[in-house]
Amino acid sequence: MRISIVISVLFSFTFGYTQDSKKYLKYQSNYNYSEGYIVDNNGLKINGLIKDNNEASQYIKVVFVRKDGQKKTLRPSDVSEYGFFRSKFVSDKKQFYEIVNEGTRISSYKVLTYSFVPIAGQNGISAGGSSNETKSYYLKKSNESKFQLVSKKKFKEDLTNYFSECELLKLKIQNGELADKDLEKIVYIYNWECK
Numbered sequence: 125m126r127i128s129i130v131i132s133v134l135f136s137f138t139f140g141y142t143q144d145s146k147k148y149l150k151y152q153s154n155y156n157y158s159e160g161y162i163v164d165n166n167g168l169k170i171n172g173l174i175k176d177n178n179e180a181s182q183y184i185k186v187v188f189v190r191k192d193g194q195k196k197t198l199r200p201s202d203v204s205e206y207g208f209f210r211s212k213f214v215s216d217k218k219q220f221y222e223i224v225n226e227g228t229r230i231s232s233y234k235v236l237t238y239s240f241v242p243i244a245g246q247n248g249i250s251a252g253g254s255s256n257e258t259k260s261y262y263l264k265k266s267n268e269s270k271f272q273l274v275s276k277k278k279f280k281e282d283l284t285n286y287f288s289e290c291e292l293l294k295l296k297i298q299n300g301e302l303a304d305k306d307l308e309k310i311v312y313i314y315n316w317e318c319k
Contacts, residue, residue: 147193148173160208162188162198174208180238180257182213183220221262221271225308227315232307233262233271261307279304290318 151157160174175187186206189195200215213220221233237258262271287293296302
């Protein structure tokens with residue numbers, strides 16, 4: 125008798141856990157939600173739905189719906205990774221970085237930020253404004269925890285030092301053969317041609 129109770133409890137737990145809830149199915153039918161996943165801080169990958177936020181907010185939060193229908197807004201300190209469609213984001217606990225070029229030894233990343241510049245009207249009342257979009261690019265070697273900002277102004281100096289152990293890449297950067305727009309080539313060379 126005990127064995128049959130244990131088996132039925134395990135079966136109902138497993139069956140209930142794998143089925144999508146009605147709430148989840150409702151979110152799934154909404155075009156603002158896409159199939160995706162999160163990876164929690166313990167490395168556990170959880171499949172569910174990701175809300176398609178405006179582009180800038182993807183770097184500061186993710187709205188995730190679990191299979192049981194539970195919806196939660198998560199910050200970079202809450203998860204180590206999330207993804208949907210062809211987009212994949214990783215966290216440094218302060219913000220999310222979108223992976224642009226992924227490699228085994230080094231990858232490149234993008235962060236998009238918006239700033240609003242108000243235009244003052246009469247009597248100090250805002251008469252609207254404009255928003256500025258800023259894209260920042262980063263590199264991170266697989267054995268590092270920090271992201272290296274790719275600065276246009278200090279590109280040669282910063283990346284010559286960053287790639288000091290790879291003579292080929294260091295020379296191409298110093299000679300001007302590679303610039304800040306060549307991150308895909310830089311990632312490729314470091315992953316495949318630097319020893």
